[in-house]
Amino acid sequence: MKLAEALTARADLQRRIEQLRARITANARYQEGEEPAEDAAALLVEADAALVQLRDLIRRINATNAALGLGADGTMTDALAARDVLRLRHSLLADAAAAASGANDQFLRQMRSELRQISALPVAELRSRADAVAQELRELDNRIQQANWIHELKE
Template sequence: MKLAEALALRADAARRVAQLRTRVVASARYQEGEAPAEDPASLLAEAGEVLGELEELIRRINRTNAATSVDGRSLTDALARRDVLRLRHALVTSAADAAAGEGQRGFRQLRSELKMIPALPVAELRRQADDLARQLREVDTLIQRTNWEVDLLD
């Protein structure tokens, strides 16, 4: 099995656990004289099985990520790089938007109103955001390609 397939299975298992949790909570209590819509005990047992499968998938994925080398570093390092690039991009984009006054009134209705002046260089922040977005795309593409090339370790 390829790493990308295991990642898809992990996402499916996580969704399944969330669905089972919702169903357990909905069936955990019922009115006297009625029966619950579903048997919460069997739902809990099913969720336990899915969680066991999820744990095994996560272990194998983590082991594979740590052992796989991509551009001279581990896949785990590349994933950390991608996560931080996403955070940096969001930070710089938010700062540029705030400095540009996006989402706010961009003009004064009266001359007596105070004029808002950007405290940060919007154009430079936009350039930084574009560069971060490019770096993010490159790292993400590398990770995705690797995910489809690497076999999942046991």
Template structure:
């Protein structure tokens, strides 16, 4: 099985556990004299089986991520960390540029000449250029990660 397939399976198992959890909760209590819509104990046991399989799958995915190399980024785990930090860095730089430009904020425009003028404390154009570079880096790392996900075999 390829790593990408295992990731899709993990997402499906996670969704299944959430569905089972909701069904257990809705069937856990019922009025005296009535029968519950579903057998909560059976649903709980099924959720336990899905969770056991999910744990095994997550262990294999993590083992694979820690072993498989992704070009200059090191292991897949390293590349994922790099992408996460690049996304955070991009969000910070973009927010700083938006704040300095006054984007989305009302009341910064002067109504009268006697009102104080708001000035940017940061170079907006430079921040936007930096955000563009970060966005490109994010895309490049993400492409390497996705390619590796489809090429790498899941480890045992």
């Protein structure tokens, strides 16, 4: 199984477990004299089996990520950490540029006698930096995705 397939399987298992959780809570109590739509105890057994599968799959994914080298990016784990930080950096820069430009201002100056709002940050520079970070993020994400489809999942 390729790493990308394992990641998809992990997402499917997580969705399945959340669906089971909703079904369990919906059927955990019922009115006297009526039957629940589903057996909550059986659903708990099914959820437990799915959780065991998920634990094993996550363990294998983590072992693969820790051992998988991506050249200058380090291991896959290093690259994933770098990607998370790049996403945060891009968001921070984009939000700062939007705030400094007044893009979200509800109260625009109506009359000349009102005080002017002045930007404390260089908007163009922030947007340029955000664009550069977004480009770096896209390139790193492409390398990660490529590695996901090339490498096999470790046992």
